[in-house]
Amino acid sequence: MARSARGVRGRWSRRSRTALVAVVAVTGAALAACTPEPPESLPDVTATPDVAVEKATPPEPVEPTRWPLTGVITDEVAQRPAIAVKIENTRFARPQGGLEAADMVWETIVEFEVSRFVAVYHSQMPEEIGPIRSVRPMDIPIAAPLRAPIVFSGGQRGILNLVAKSSLQAISHDAGAPGLFRVSRRSAPHNVYGSLASFVEQADADHSAPPPEQFRFALRPNLATAAQLGTPATVVDFRLSGAANPTWTWDAGTGRWLRAEGNQPAMAESGVQLSAANVVAITAPHRASGFKAQGGASVPTYDLVGTGAGIVFSGGKYVAVTWSKASDDAPFVLTLEDGTPVTLAPGNTWVELVPQRTGRISIT
DSSP states (O other): HHHHHHHHHHHHHHHHHHHHHHHHHHHHHHHHHHHHHOOOOOOOOOOOOOOOOOOOOOOOOOOOOOTTTOOOOSSSOOOOOOOEEEOOOSSSTSSSSGGGGGGGEEEEEEEGEEEEEEEEEOOOOOOOOOOOOOOOOOOOHHGGGGEEEEEOOOOOOOOHHHHHHOOOOOEEETTTTTTTEEOTSSOOTTTTOOHHHHHHOOOGGOOOOOOOOOOOSSSSGSSHHHHOEEEEOOEEEEEEEETEEEEEETTTTTTTEEEEEETTTTTBBBSOOOSSSEEEEEEEEEEEEEEGGGGGGEEEEEOOOOEEEEEEETTTTTEEEEEESTTSOOOOEEEOSSSSSSSESSSEEEEEEOOOTTOOEEEO
16 A cells, blocks of 8 residues: 555656646746837937028128218218318418318428418318418428328429429419419418319319328227327417417317417407317427528428327327328328327317427427
8 A cells, every 4th residue: 555655646746747847838938928028229319400500700890981081970971182272370361261171280380480281171171261372392291191182372493393293283373273362351472262172173183082091090089099098188388489389278168179379269260269179299300491482591391201209189188109101102100109009089180290409399
């Protein structure tokens, strides 16, 4: 019985193991059938937005249109030449006609220590100007950079030859040029006047274009070099000669320098006091030219090609400058001591040519 039982147990054991293996195999197959497939791996993707980028060059800043001799903003520069005119400044000539409308005025010392002006017109064209007087050697380097006509009453033959050899176009009363006439309200030789409109019409092809800039200008008065960096000034007293003592007084109300002859206000025939946005002092050698005036008096001139010292007055202040001029036909260049270009306030400019050895400037 016992062995039979062991045999039975042995047989059941083999059957049990076989059954168990079958069950495990079936269960494994079922589990394999129920287990989901692993997901396929996705490729790495970097998304780039499709945005169009404009790569245009930024626009250049728009420079305003300005009158070349004053720096004043304008809608349009008139396509006409500048006109340089030799104006008298003795007591017999004052008050002068149209002098208040000049873009630039250069004051020079001629024979007998009197002063005369080279008045330059472009942005304004008054109907009548004068008294107009004779040409001098220093007028050539003053006016030649304008590439313009120069108007005068006459001159010595030698000086006229210098003008003829220069780049200027001469318009002379003595030569019978149109637009010059004598007025009855003054006595000769202080009565030659002229018409700017006529002078513009007479400009030839080489002298009919608008003038190039003669000085640099700031965009606004408070940005001018002297206004920014200068020392305050109220009165500027020039001793150009024994007979020429112009003074300039700063008027904060109008923002302008007011001119006087000595202690008398300098007036135009229109009744307006002569004034300037800028006064520029240029100190230069003042020597005999070799020409003679009445009675054998020496006709002086200035050495204006080269370099020297100067002062610029703008906005009620002043600053020391260095001037340089490369040739008769080149404009003056004004710089600070470190070479920085000097800018003037927009508006008209008077230039005082100070004799180097004998001239004086007093600032208060």
